Each structure stands twice: as C-alpha cells, then as structure tokens.
Amino acid sequence: MIFNTDIFSQYIDSEIVGVNFPAELTINNVSVDSRSLLNDEHTLFFALVGKNHNGHHYIAELAQKGVRYFVVDQLPIVLHKEAVYFKVSDTLLAFQKAAAFHRASFDLPVIGITGSRGKTVVKEWLNFLLGQDYKVIKSPKSYNSQTGVPLSIFGIKESHSLGIFEVGISLRGEMQRLQPIVQPSIGILTAITDEHNEGFISIEEKIQEKLVLFSSVDVLIAEEGPIIRSLTSDKPLMTWSLYNTDATVYGSLTGDVLSIAYAEQPLFSVQIPFTDVISVKNMMSCISVMLYMQMPIEAIVTGISQLYPVELRLQVTSAINNCTVIDDAYSADFQSLVIALDFLEKHKISKKKTIILSDLFFNGDNEEEYYLSVLQLLKSNNVTRIYGVGECISRFLADCPGVFLYETTDEFLQKISLDEFAEETILVKGSRAFRFDRIVSFFETKTHETVLEVNLNSIQYNLNFYRSKLKVGTKVMAMVKAFGYGSGSLEIAKLLSHENVSYLGVAFADEGIELRKSGVKANIIVMNPEINAFPAMIAYDLEPEIYSIRELKAFLKVARARTCYKYPVHIKLETGMHRHGFTTAELDELIAILRFTNVVEVQSIFSHLSSSDMPEYREFTLDQIELFTKNVNYLSEALNINPIRHILNTSGIYNFASFQMDMVRIGIGLYGVGNDPLEMEQLRNVTTLKTRIMQIKEVENNESIGYGRRYRVEGSRIVATVPIGYADGIPRAWGNNGGYVLINGKKAPIVGAICMDMLMVDATNIGCKEGDEVIIFGEQLPVTIIAEAIQTIPYEILTNISQRVKRIFYQD
Structure with missing residues (x-):
C-alpha cells in the first residue's frame, strides 16, 4: 500500500508530528498488535486503547524494533527521531477511517454479509464457489467486529477482483462506522433470529441497524418476508424463499435435493450436502448470489454439491x-x-x-x-x-x-x-x-510437554474427500475404534455426528458406552461385542455385530429377557478374510433362527475386504465382493428383508468405488492416512505429535549415548534430549532404522537406543536451543515414513500413542 501522506492525514483528521516524514507512505502491514512479528519499518501501527490494553505503552519498544509510522491519540514523552506520528482524537475511529480510505482506492465488486447467523459460513462458501472465477479477498476467520472489519479490508490488493466481507454488530450505531469501510455493491442479509438480541429494542430495530451496511448496494439479497419487504422498500431487492413462490429465487427441498426456480430460467436441481434448516438457508443465499452474478447453472450445481462444513478454531x-x-x-x-x-x-x-x-x-x-x-x-x-x-x-x-x-x-x-x-x-x-x-x-490433567494435536478441520476435509467418491444416497459409517485410531474418540465422534454420518463404529462395548455417557447420540455399532457386555449394550442403545450362531443365540437370550422388539443387529459374513463371520455353510441355520423372531431386526449385512489396498490381489478382492453379493442376496430373499449392504473399507472406497452398495466404512483415511501415494496426496494431515527439547549438551569423540553404549560419537557432536520415549508410543525400532525428528524444519537423527521416557538426537548442524519445538510426526514427517522404515503399518504407530500424551483438538 502506498499512501500520499498529506491526503491520508487529512482523511483520518490527524496532525502530523515528526521531523522528516516522506511524501508517500509505503505500508506493508497495518497492525494493532504490538507483539506481531510483522511489525517493521513498513508497518502502520494504530495505538488502540481499551479497558485492559493501551497500544501507546508499546510505541517506544516498537520504534526500537524499526516501526516508523504510528497513529496515536497521545504523543509519547520522548519522540523517536525517525518516527512519524499521526495524532488523532480517537485511534479506533482513525483506524476505521484509514480502512475506508484504503477501500476507496479500489474499484472492485464487494459482497457485504451481515445477519444473526450464517455470516462466516456464507462467506467461506462463496469464497469456495466463486474462487475459480475471481481473485477473492475475504475476511480472515470471523474478523467481523469493529476492529476485525478494518483489518480485513486492509488486505485488499490490486490483484483482487472480488471482495467478500462479513460484518457483525452488537449495539446500535456500530454499522454506521463500518459501512464506509466495506462499501458493498452486493449485500447479503443472512438469518435474523431473536438470539443475541442484546443492545436492540426489537427484531425490526436489529434488522434496520444491519441494513445500514447496504445503503448504497446494487442489490440486496435476503430471505423473503414481510419485515424485509417493509424495511427495504428503498433498496433494489432480490429475495429467496423455501416457502413463498413469489420470491425472486424459490427453492423446494425434497430429501437432499433442492429444486431452484429463478426468473425465466428452466427449473434446475442441486444435490446439497447438508439438509438442516440453517445450512439450507445459507445455501440459498449463495445460490442467489451466483444467479445474480450470472454464473453458469452447471457451476452452481457442481459447486453447491461440494460444499463443506465451516468451523472456527478453538481448542x-x-x-x-x-x-x-x-x-x-x-x-x-x-x-x-x-x-x-x-x-x-x-x-x-x-x-x-x-x-x-x-x-x-x-x-x-x-x-x-x-x-x-x-x-x-x-x-x-x-x-x-x-x-x-x-x-x-x-x-x-x-x-x-x-x-x-x-x-x-x-x-x-x-x-x-x-x-x-x-x-x-x-x-x-x-x-x-x-x-x-x-x-x-x-x-x-496432563502437563507433559509432549502433545498430540488433532486438526478437526482435516478430519472434516478427509471425510468429504471420500464422500466425493460416493453416489447420492450412499451412507457412511465412520470408525472411531481404538481411541479414534489414537487421536481420541470423543471429540472426533462429536464431530462426525455433527457431519451426519449414518453410523459410528467402535471395537468394544466400553468404547461405545463412554461415547454415550459423553452425550454422543449417533447410531453406534460395536464391531467386536463380547457376550458378557450384551446387557450394557442394550442399556446404552449400542448395536452389535453378529458373527456366529453362538453369539446370536446369546444375544437373543439377553434381548428377550429385556423384552426387546426388533432390536437392530448387523450380520457379518465371512468372504475370505477368515477372521470371523458367517460362512456360506452356516447361512441356512442363521435363516432358520432369524425367520421366526421379532426380537431382533437385521439393519445391515456386511463383510470385510482383506486386500483392497493391494493391486496384486485385485482378483481376490473381486471374488470377495462376488461371494458377499451372492450370500447377502440369499439372506435377503430368504428373510424377505432389505438390509443396508456394505463391504468397502477406506482403501475399498478409493480403489473399488463402483461396489459401494448402500454404505461404506471409513477408517484410517479419516485420520489422513491412505494406502496409495496418490490417495495420500489428496488427504490432509490430522495428527501432529510434538514435544520440546529438554536439554542440550556437547558430547566428545568416542563417548557413548544411551543404554548399552549402542551409539558411539565420532567427533564432537551437539546432542539434544527430548522428553518422549517408547512409553509414549515411539517404536524402539525407529531409532535403529534411520529414525529422526524435525527441529526447526531440519532432520535431527535419533542416536542411541530410545528410552522409556526420552530419546536423544544429533542436533549438531541445526542451531537450536532448549525449549525449541520438536516434531515427532506430522505434515512434514508423515507417519507413513516411520511405518515403512520399521516395516509396520501406520495404524500400529497411531494407536500406540500413549494415553499419557495430552490430546489437543482444534479447529481452524
């Protein structure tokens, strides 16, 4: 950004104080945070004042760091000789005026979004939908406040061709200050609810205040309704509705298909990924914008079907x-x-x-x-x-x-x-x-510096990646067994429930019971139910996998004693894995038992592929699928049922998608691990295991490191001790197979035997210090590399991470 100094000063109503100030300001960063690492000689720093912070207290420190341009409402006692101060009466107001000054220098279409609910979702979705055709600048995260909006606007550059900004208010009079900053040409009013009505006398006043943002728009897009009509008579209005056919855009929802009627265009249908009311309304706002901007119908249909959940980062x-x-x-x-x-x-x-x-x-x-x-x-x-x-x-x-x-x-x-x-x-x-x-x-509960960070956004992304390979209507069962493949079951189960998966899969009843106690209400299948756990499973509405005659009879006995009627069960068929399940020879006996009972009801019939990730066994996999299809048809006809059929696991979805049947099971793929290099490239890393350097020491030539003196130093080396070991789940074999960690982005080889609680690495050429972060595995060091080196599978490494390692779940 290049500002004419005098014009900028006049715009924000400031007095310039400084010995040598340039005719033009070259600004790379606008800051209100004294701690930002971006603060440098091209930073314009606004010393905002709040009840518990005052940016003026840090001006001298920032000047010493090289910052030269300050907007202040009080001058420091000692003026830095090279600094320029713009003295104003109110730094927040000046901050907002400066943003408006910057915005006015760009002639680009801007979408302004406000409302009670859905602002961030609509913003992120529009960025996704329009990003292929426009160079979009948008609000970062939920920067929609009195300071967030200006910070967002300062991101506009000449290269941008479209702006999408969300604006939030909580009190009367706030929008009047934000409208000149955003200057939207297209306005979107999202859902207005009676929630969070503090600061407003009525819904009408709340809407009226929000409408100030759209005082000069070319079009206002909003849900059809009498209040909107009464308050927007002076504005160019484009309405949408799910109920009123008189709206400009009318949407009719049947299942997960949204049929759209608009102007003289032919009726078209959109497959939508979410069917809850708020999501559908947010999608209607997006569809209306795309129609107004004359986007091709094909682009609308394709884009909407690929929408994803939007979450905010909190840990x-x-x-x-x-x-x-x-x-x-x-x-x-x-x-x-x-x-x-x-x-x-x-x-x-x-x-x-x-x-x-x-x-x-x-x-x-x-x-x-x-x-x-x-x-x-x-x-x-x-x-x-x-x-x-x-x-x-x-x-x-x-x-x-x-x-x-x-x-x-x-x-x-x-x-x-x-x-x-x-x-x-x-x-x-x-x-x-x-x-x-x-x-x-x-x-x-844990203060150990070693943590396993779990990115919930990545799990969402990976889930949607596999969903993109499925036909409309195919159900998803998500596996959260084995403590969520080591990541932690509860938060992941809550996330997947929110994503409307049809079933969650756990290994044992105890896992399902813990989820139920924590409030998870989704359908849960217990894949390895133990007979003595049947009473507890029924008490907690857990659905058992049934894999043998003995197990079926035992469950029927417990279920009858509890007067169960059509309790859901899932029949496992043996098709070549030879682990457990009903063989072809056992089907008639199974039919004889199920035909004359109403105590249980078969919800699904399934089997498991043993080698779907191995191209050399493709024919074997196809034989498994063929046998499964034959036997499930035999059961269905004999019992006159229409169960959910499923055989594909994660690698099966990727390699045999045409056999997805009624449901698929996603396991390790959710956690960012695929069985094919191309598949891995399309997944996002979910888990990062990290710790910090505990101690650094210099070890002399020929000295030994660790138990058994298995490593002898050649020449003087810098060795860092890291507080993580095999009790935390690090395989000892990794230390003897070229194992390493990442410190400051560089490889640090493991030296000596991995101990129970510690390991040592060679940090000679890294330039690190005690307390620096150490990555054990993550995006830059995938767990697949470790697994390949020690000739195991990623599942084993992930599930071995000890419970004593603290899990941190976060969303971006």
Whole structure:
C-alpha cells in the first residue's frame, strides 16, 4: 500500500508530528498488535486503547524494533527521531477511517454479509464457489467486529477482483462506522433470529441497524418476508424463499435435493450436502448470489454439491474431574463471545456449562449497558456458572446472582478450588492481557510437554474427500475404534455426528458406552461385542455385530429377557478374510433362527475386504465382493428383508468405488492416512505429535549415548534430549532404522537406543536451543515414513500413542 501522506492525514483528521516524514507512505502491514512479528519499518501501527490494553505503552519498544509510522491519540514523552506520528482524537475511529480510505482506492465488486447467523459460513462458501472465477479477498476467520472489519479490508490488493466481507454488530450505531469501510455493491442479509438480541429494542430495530451496511448496494439479497419487504422498500431487492413462490429465487427441498426456480430460467436441481434448516438457508443465499452474478447453472450445481462444513478454531482438551476445557484464552469481545458460546454448546459433555470470562474489549458510550448485554447473552445460552475476572466485569456485574467475580487472574487462581468443578464443560475466554492460559493449565490433567494435536478441520476435509467418491444416497459409517485410531474418540465422534454420518463404529462395548455417557447420540455399532457386555449394550442403545450362531443365540437370550422388539443387529459374513463371520455353510441355520423372531431386526449385512489396498490381489478382492453379493442376496430373499449392504473399507472406497452398495466404512483415511501415494496426496494431515527439547549438551569423540553404549560419537557432536520415549508410543525400532525428528524444519537423527521416557538426537548442524519445538510426526514427517522404515503399518504407530500424551483438538 502506498499512501500520499498529506491526503491520508487529512482523511483520518490527524496532525502530523515528526521531523522528516516522506511524501508517500509505503505500508506493508497495518497492525494493532504490538507483539506481531510483522511489525517493521513498513508497518502502520494504530495505538488502540481499551479497558485492559493501551497500544501507546508499546510505541517506544516498537520504534526500537524499526516501526516508523504510528497513529496515536497521545504523543509519547520522548519522540523517536525517525518516527512519524499521526495524532488523532480517537485511534479506533482513525483506524476505521484509514480502512475506508484504503477501500476507496479500489474499484472492485464487494459482497457485504451481515445477519444473526450464517455470516462466516456464507462467506467461506462463496469464497469456495466463486474462487475459480475471481481473485477473492475475504475476511480472515470471523474478523467481523469493529476492529476485525478494518483489518480485513486492509488486505485488499490490486490483484483482487472480488471482495467478500462479513460484518457483525452488537449495539446500535456500530454499522454506521463500518459501512464506509466495506462499501458493498452486493449485500447479503443472512438469518435474523431473536438470539443475541442484546443492545436492540426489537427484531425490526436489529434488522434496520444491519441494513445500514447496504445503503448504497446494487442489490440486496435476503430471505423473503414481510419485515424485509417493509424495511427495504428503498433498496433494489432480490429475495429467496423455501416457502413463498413469489420470491425472486424459490427453492423446494425434497430429501437432499433442492429444486431452484429463478426468473425465466428452466427449473434446475442441486444435490446439497447438508439438509438442516440453517445450512439450507445459507445455501440459498449463495445460490442467489451466483444467479445474480450470472454464473453458469452447471457451476452452481457442481459447486453447491461440494460444499463443506465451516468451523472456527478453538481448542478442546480434557481436564480434571472428568471435565472438558475449551481454550479461547486470547481474545475477548462481544462477537467472538457469541461464537465461543456456540462452540461451548456444541462440545458440552453434560448440561453443566461454565464460563470463565475476562473484561471484554469495549469502545462505546454506555459500558454498563454493554456488560448487561453480555450477562443476558450468557443467560440466554444457559450457562450454569459465570466466573468474571477483571475490574470492569466485576464493577458492572457485581450485583448479579450466580456470578462469581475476581479482580485479577492471580486472585482467581489463589481462591478457586479444583473440587468445585466436575463433569462439566468449561469455556475459558479472556483477552491476552489476562493470561488465561494459566487458568487452562490449572485445569489440565496432563502437563507433559509432549502433545498430540488433532486438526478437526482435516478430519472434516478427509471425510468429504471420500464422500466425493460416493453416489447420492450412499451412507457412511465412520470408525472411531481404538481411541479414534489414537487421536481420541470423543471429540472426533462429536464431530462426525455433527457431519451426519449414518453410523459410528467402535471395537468394544466400553468404547461405545463412554461415547454415550459423553452425550454422543449417533447410531453406534460395536464391531467386536463380547457376550458378557450384551446387557450394557442394550442399556446404552449400542448395536452389535453378529458373527456366529453362538453369539446370536446369546444375544437373543439377553434381548428377550429385556423384552426387546426388533432390536437392530448387523450380520457379518465371512468372504475370505477368515477372521470371523458367517460362512456360506452356516447361512441356512442363521435363516432358520432369524425367520421366526421379532426380537431382533437385521439393519445391515456386511463383510470385510482383506486386500483392497493391494493391486496384486485385485482378483481376490473381486471374488470377495462376488461371494458377499451372492450370500447377502440369499439372506435377503430368504428373510424377505432389505438390509443396508456394505463391504468397502477406506482403501475399498478409493480403489473399488463402483461396489459401494448402500454404505461404506471409513477408517484410517479419516485420520489422513491412505494406502496409495496418490490417495495420500489428496488427504490432509490430522495428527501432529510434538514435544520440546529438554536439554542440550556437547558430547566428545568416542563417548557413548544411551543404554548399552549402542551409539558411539565420532567427533564432537551437539546432542539434544527430548522428553518422549517408547512409553509414549515411539517404536524402539525407529531409532535403529534411520529414525529422526524435525527441529526447526531440519532432520535431527535419533542416536542411541530410545528410552522409556526420552530419546536423544544429533542436533549438531541445526542451531537450536532448549525449549525449541520438536516434531515427532506430522505434515512434514508423515507417519507413513516411520511405518515403512520399521516395516509396520501406520495404524500400529497411531494407536500406540500413549494415553499419557495430552490430546489437543482444534479447529481452524
């Protein structure tokens, strides 16, 4: 960005203070965060002032680091001789004016999005749908606040041909400040609900305030309705509806097919990936935009069918006393609080929901009203307990029942007892200044520096990759057995339930029971049920795989005693794996038992492919499929049933998609591991095992390292000790087969035998220090490399990661 200094100064109503200021400002980075590593000589820093932070306190430090341009409302006592200061009366207002100044220099179409729900989803989906034809600049994550919108706008460059920005407000008067910044030419009003109505007298006032964003649009796209019609008579309006055929765009939903009628165009149908009401409405907004922009119908149909879930990055970890902690300890404003509370509801493990909240960023006229709105928001989200930390929240919520208040984070940590928390979900949300990361650590059950990070967005992506290979209507069973292939079952099960998979698969009843106790309501199949677990399975609505006559008779006995009627079971057929399942010779006896009972009902019949990942055994796999088809048809006809049929596993989906039948089972592929190099290229890494350097030492020539003196040093070497070993799941064989870790992106060979809790690496040529991060496996060091080197499979490595390793789940 290049700004004329005088014109820029006039636009933001500033006085220029400085000895030698240039005629033009060359700006590469606009910053409001003094800690940003991007702050340099081409940074324009706005010293924003909040209740718990003041950017002016860091100006001298930033000037020493090379920052030269500052927007301030008070000059530092000592002026840096090379710095230029733009003195204004309000730095936030100047920040917003500067963004508007930058926006005005670009003549490109901009889509502005506001509403109560769906802003981020519609933004991300439109970016996906239009990204092939336009160079899109969009809001990062959910940057839709009074500071987030300007930061988003500053990202516009000459190369961009379309902008997509979301805008959120929580109080009256806020949109008036944001409209000049965005200047949308196409407006989208997403769902308006009565949720989060704090700060507004009525729905009408809330809509009217949001409509300020669209004061100069070429078209406003919104759901048809009397309120919208009454409030937008002066605006060019394009409406959509799922109920009113008079709308500009009318959508009729049947199952997962959305039929679209628009103007004089022929009726066309779209296969939609999600059928919940909010998602369908968000898709209608996207379809309307694409129709207005005259996108080809084929592009609309293809694009909408490939849409994906949009999630926000928040971290979830296990905590003391069977609690779960949601870590959002780095920002606190009203809009992000709304997002975090939605996340809390989605990931709660019981009805008990607790929030620990710091003072929130505020820049307005009535701070008391603001905090009362915050309180109302918390109550409307059924938060069980509220802990407030900070001077402002303590002052304004002092007389509110059920709210526990502390002036500082230290006071909270000193006075709180861990015994107060059990079997609940705790949202920890605070601005960086409050150091709520200490509160998160306070609740954690494990403090081991070794962690397994699980990217839930990657699991979503991988699920959708395999779904893209399926026909419309094919069901998906997702395997979460073996502790989610080592990643952690609960959060993954919740995610997959949210993604509407038809079934979850676990190995043993205990795994399914834990999911049920944690609130997972999806259909769960137990793949290896033990007879003594049948009563508990029925109590927790778990569906058994039935693989033998003995097992079937045992289950029928338990089910009859509990007066079960048509309890769902899943029949396993033996087709060549020779592990377990009914053989062809046993089918008649199976039929004889099932034909005259209504205690159970066959939900599915399936088998398992032994070699679907091995091209050399393709004919064997086809023989398995043929035998399965023959036997399942025989059973279905004899029993007069129409069960779900499934035989394809992960590699089967990839290599034998034409045999997907009624359902497929996705296992290791969800976790980013394929059995084919081309398949791997299309998957995203899910898990990253990392730790930190514990100690660094210099080891002299001919000295030995580790047990048994198995490694002798040649020449002087720098050796780093890393706190992870075979008790954490690292195979000892990896240390003897060219094993290595990554430190600062460089290979550090493992030297000496891997110990129970530690391993040592040669860090001679890396240039690292104690505390530096160490990657054991992840995107740059795939687990498949380790598996190949020690002649095992990725499953074994992933499932061997010890329970003592802390799992961190996050979403981008």
